[in-house]
Amino acid sequence: MRLAVLKETKAGESRVAATPETAKKLIALGLTVAVEAGAGLASGFPDAEYAAAGAEVAPDAAAALAGAKIVFCVRAPDAPLPSGTLLIGTLAADADAVAGYAQGGIEACSMELAPRITRAQSMDVLSSQANLAGYRAVIEAAGVFDRGFPMLMTAAGTIPAANAFIMGAGVAGLQAIATARRLGGRVSATDVRPAAKEEIKSLGASFVGYEDEESKSAQTAGGYAKQLSADFYARQAEVVAAHIAKQDVVVCTALVQGRRAPILVTEAMVASMKPGSVxxxxxxxxxxxxxxxxxxxxxxxxxxxxxxxFTNWPGRIPAAASALYARNLLTFLTTFWDKEAKAPKLPPEDDIVVGVTLTRGGAVVHKNFLPATAA
Structure with a gap:
């Protein structure tokens, strides 16, 4: 069976869905791996390394896809895929795209929809990429901050440590806290989820936030933040506004699954910050x-x-992001690999398969994209 890895075509996308390391492991499963020429260059993986790992380096997307039954991608590919293809990536699909996969006979698996269960942790592309985004965010902040993170004591005087405030203590936020602490900053953080307070403190940061009865139920079963009332956000904003005015660096990481990111830092809060803040x-x-x-x-x-x-924060650290993402996809495929048939077998009743599969057998199967009458 042939597996194709295409060069990403979306503007600003520097990652690749397979590295020479994972290509070698895919080949060990019995697959033929075809990598489009130049697919890994932006991540620091030249074609020669794929060839050395045993992969075929195809001159273009059409050549890579010729005869392929499986396609790995970071973003949904622009190239037309043959019917029967198993497409695995972060497809960020909308209803029209999902309907298109079904009509084209594509079995599409969107890995950002993987359930937050223990079995799926090693396939969790959101966590692997968010971790690196949190790290990179602080590094980027340090690069443009005009003073420095640690306290610097010199014969000419002392430069105080930077005050860094992390908004949101999910995977990205916790890594941002840890990175800002390693750089020597005085770190504080906030999150509406009740479990986050102890996680923030465990990393040596101070907790900032408004707490009431509503905030005790501010987390979904999957670990994401819930949308709370306007009154809660107003009270939280009062606490945050007073704190932000004293900060040198603010890192925003808060996301609500399936919704636009909430506005946590208002124009007034930005106006209250000191010149040179980030x-x-x-x-x-x-x-x-x-x-x-x-x-x-x-x-x-x-x-x-x-x-x-900046958008696509993991893509700003592409070698590491690609390495982790490629392992996520490799783990998914190997978990559902039939060794005897040397082909993937995705049981439709499996929790992980149910979570990520958008289309199968020419039909839309994911609950998020079913027509309202069929949901």
């Missing part, structure tokens, strides 16, 4: 947590605050 918005792909964020850009506000609204 806001990093990891949530920019979902619209951003900061009212001043311009997705895809770094701007400087009239009062001198730098707002980093």
């Amino acid at each position: 806001i990093v918005d990891i949530a920019s792909d979902a619209g951003g947590n900061c009212a001043a964020t311009v997705p895809g850009q770094m701007i400087t506000t009239p009062n001198g605050v730098k707002v980093l609204g």
